[in-house]
Amino acid sequence: MKKTIIFLALLSLGSVSNAQDLLGILEDEAPKTKNHVSSTFKGTRVLNGHSVENRKKGTLEFIISHRFGRLNLGIDELFGLDQSNIRFAFEHALTDNFMLGIGRSSFEKTYDGFFKYKLIRQSTGKNSFPATISLFGSTAYKTIKDYDPNDKPDFNDRLYYTSQVLIGSKLSPGVSVQLSPTYIHNNTVRINNDPHDIFALGFGNRIKLSNRVTLNAEYYYTFNPLESLDTKNSLAFGVDIETGGHVFQLILSNSITMIEKGFITETTGGFFDGDIHFGFNISRAFQTGGRKRKNQSRE
Known part of the structure; x- marks a missing residue:
C-alpha cells in the first residue's frame, strides 16, 4: 500500500x-529483514551426540539417560533390561548461544563437562546463511579403579578430550541434517598401537512426523579406530517426543555409553548382529532467569 x-x-x-x-x-x-531459522532439532541431542541446538538464556536442563544391555542377550537377561548404564547431567544456558554442562556416567564411573557455542545461525532473507554452526568441546575423567594398585595412574592419565564442529541445516520444515567432524584425544592408551588422537565424522538427521514427534538417525564413522578393541561404528535410530517442558527420546543403538569418547571410539557391538541397546534420554527444563521477548525466528 x-x-x-x-x-x-x-x-x-x-x-x-x-x-x-x-x-x-x-x-x-x-532495509530488508533477516530471519533466523530455529528448531533444527527438538533438543540438544540428535540421539547419542549433541545437536546444534542450545537452550534459551537462563534455562537449566536436567537430563537422565539410560542404556540397557543388548537385546540379543535373551530372556534370561530380559533382553538386556536386567543391565543398565545411566548418566545424569545438568546443563545451563548462560546466553542463547553459549551453554555449559556437567554429567556423571555409571559406565566406568566417568565425570564429564562440556561447553557448546553457537557460532553462526542459519538464516533466510538478507545475508542468508544455509546452516547453523556450533562449536563443542568436552573433557571426561574416568574414576573406576580398574588398574593395578601398584601402578596407579595419575590424574592426567585418566583424562579424555573431545572437540567437534556441529554443522546443521533445516532443509525444510520437516527435514533437518547435521554433520559433526570430530577429534578425540586420549591421554593414555591400552597398547602402544592405539592412537592417542582419533578422528571421526558424524551424520545425523531429523524427520518431522508431527508437531511433537520426530524420527532421528545418527551414525559416526571413525577413520583411525583403536587397535586394542574390535570396535564398530556407532549407529542409532530413535524417536523424539515433546511433551511440554520435556523432550523424551526413545533410542536403539549399538553403543552403551553416552559420552563422546565412549560411543564414538569404544563401541564394540554390531547393530545388525543384534547387539542393540534400548535406551532413552529424558530432559526437564527450568527457567532460572527472566524470559526473553519472543523474536522473529521462523519455526
Whole structure:
C-alpha cells in the first residue's frame, strides 16, 4: 500500500519512467529483514551426540539417560533390561548461544563437562546463511579403579578430550541434517598401537512426523579406530517426543555409553548382529532467569 501511494505521488510530478526509477531507488535503500531459522532439532541431542541446538538464556536442563544391555542377550537377561548404564547431567544456558554442562556416567564411573557455542545461525532473507554452526568441546575423567594398585595412574592419565564442529541445516520444515567432524584425544592408551588422537565424522538427521514427534538417525564413522578393541561404528535410530517442558527420546543403538569418547571410539557391538541397546534420554527444563521477548525466528 505504501509503495502504491509513493508511486502515485511520483507519477503526479513527472513521467512514468522517472517515477519507476525513483521508486526502484527507494526499494534498494529500504532495509530488508533477516530471519533466523530455529528448531533444527527438538533438543540438544540428535540421539547419542549433541545437536546444534542450545537452550534459551537462563534455562537449566536436567537430563537422565539410560542404556540397557543388548537385546540379543535373551530372556534370561530380559533382553538386556536386567543391565543398565545411566548418566545424569545438568546443563545451563548462560546466553542463547553459549551453554555449559556437567554429567556423571555409571559406565566406568566417568565425570564429564562440556561447553557448546553457537557460532553462526542459519538464516533466510538478507545475508542468508544455509546452516547453523556450533562449536563443542568436552573433557571426561574416568574414576573406576580398574588398574593395578601398584601402578596407579595419575590424574592426567585418566583424562579424555573431545572437540567437534556441529554443522546443521533445516532443509525444510520437516527435514533437518547435521554433520559433526570430530577429534578425540586420549591421554593414555591400552597398547602402544592405539592412537592417542582419533578422528571421526558424524551424520545425523531429523524427520518431522508431527508437531511433537520426530524420527532421528545418527551414525559416526571413525577413520583411525583403536587397535586394542574390535570396535564398530556407532549407529542409532530413535524417536523424539515433546511433551511440554520435556523432550523424551526413545533410542536403539549399538553403543552403551553416552559420552563422546565412549560411543564414538569404544563401541564394540554390531547393530545388525543384534547387539542393540534400548535406551532413552529424558530432559526437564527450568527457567532460572527472566524470559526473553519472543523474536522473529521462523519455526
